[in-house]
Amino acid sequence: MTLGARRTVNPVARLLTAGVIAVALVLSVDWVSALTALVLEIPLLVLLGVRLRSFLIRGGLITVAAGLTALTNLLYGEVSGTVHWHFLLINVSDGSIELALAMFLRVLAIALPSVFLFLDVQATELADGLGQIFRLPSRFVVGALAGMRLVGLLREDWRYLGYARRARGVADHARVRRALGQAFALLVFALRRGSKLATAMEARGFGAYSDRTWARPSRFGAPECTLVFAGVAIAAASIAVSIGYGAWEFIGA
Structure with missing residues (x-):
């Protein structure tokens, strides 16, 4: 799927792909599933034609945000295992280190597809897709x-x-x-x-009739199905690898 194809993919498919990956990653708080999803997302972004300069700039900003999130969990996370450093309310332990790593990878894995899939999305195209495909x-x-x-x-x-x-x-x-x-x-x-x-x-009669006509048809075809399938595959692989490794920690448990 080249850059030109990425521009023609329905925004609804991009929304579904980012949503499927995000939902799979928020079900657990482990670093294995996040790392697996992150590794699989990089080739997907390359196939979508994301430019290197754009990737470095926006990826750098996302990395900084993920690092700040990880730092908060590192210093103030739940204490478990060996405590390596203690100062007032700050406790750096084995549990907080693992949690910080998991949160860092998780923010990256969720934010990267969410940002790069919507780089060139037009608001009008997204509205057409939400109204015609999602039937909102x-x-x-x-x-x-x-x-x-x-x-x-x-x-x-x-x-x-x-x-x-x-x-x-x-x-x-x-x-x-x-x-x-x-x-x-x-x-x-x-x-x-x-x-x-x-x-x-x-x-102009907006909202007067329940059945609305649309000037621009919004289609959901093979490129959209391929992209959504890739997102489902990434989500399923991250969960499967995490369960197989024994690191899966369901948030409701």
């Missing part, structure tokens, strides 16, 4: 899509508010108070724009 209510899907399209305008509104305040000479001091006032003004702008959008959608 159109009021929810299209309403959420309309809201997401307005998110970019908030950044522009924030910048224009800053320009206007500087022009009036009220942005040269009291940065905290200025930021709070500007945030409140941005909230007012967002509410006004949201009410105008709701009025416009209602005037």
Whole structure:
């Protein structure tokens, strides 16, 4: 599956793949299943055509986040086995080290496919898939899509508010108070724009009929089935290897 194929794969298939892997990894708190899934995900990302530069940049950020999560578990995890270091509330033991390793690998294994599968997903394509394939209510899907399209305008509104305040000479001091006032003004702008959008959608008959037509058909074919099958295979392999190794620890146990 090349880069061009990745761009044409239905976003719903990507969502299913990332969800299957994530669900399998949150069922247990062991490092074997996470490591197995991580090792199998790398070839999948290569086949999907993820560029090396993008992988290094975003993968580096994910690694930093996973490292911070592991550090918290290392210092404040449940004490078991030999205690290697103790200081106030900090206890570094065999159990906390193993837990930190498991959490580090688990965050990587869950975040990597979740991030790279959605690099080039368009919000409109995802909404079409959710409405036509998952059969979610159109009021929810299209309403959420309309809201997401307005998110970019908030950044522009924030910048224009800053320009206007500087022009009036009220942005040269009291940065905290200025930021709070500007945030409140941005909230007012967002509410006004949201009410105008709701009025416009209602005037065009949005939500008047239960059966909605879609301008762009959303298809689920062989590429989507292949991607979902790969996700299921990764999830099943991680669980099987963990159980076979004897490291499986079901979270409900």
